[in-house]
Amino acid sequence: MAKFAAAERAAAAAGWRYVVVTGWCRHVAVGLDTLSARRRPVVDRLGLHGELLELAAERPRRFGDLVEATSLPAVARAHAVHLL
Structure with missing residues (x-):
């Protein structure tokens, strides 16, 4: 106290x-x-890890804008949550 x-x-x-x-x-x-x-090993067969990191390095983005800017937004969303 x-x-x-x-x-x-x-x-x-x-x-x-x-x-x-x-x-x-x-x-x-x-x-x-x-x-x-989401803390588990993930295999990135589609190369989204690098794509997400490159997009994030360009400039700050909202989460939804980040995943929408990828080549596969539906899959990138799950991978981005895993990266968090």
């Missing part, structure tokens, strides 16, 4: 608000679970 109180005072001195978070919102937990489920 003393550490939380000290952190709150330090934040107030800097003009910040201080909040202690004790759990994840449901949508955050679902998103993390989805990404975690």
Whole structure:
């Protein structure tokens, strides 16, 4: 409790608000679970890995725009989620 109180005072001195978070919102937990489920080896027979990385290196893009710019958007979507 003393550490939380000290952190709150330090934040107030800097003009910040201080909040202690004790759990994840449901949508955050679902998103993390989805990404975690994709952690498995993937064979890239269509060469989408390199294509996605090249497109991402060109400039920042929204996720949907990135996969739509590939030669096979439907397959690239699943591969891009795996890369995340």
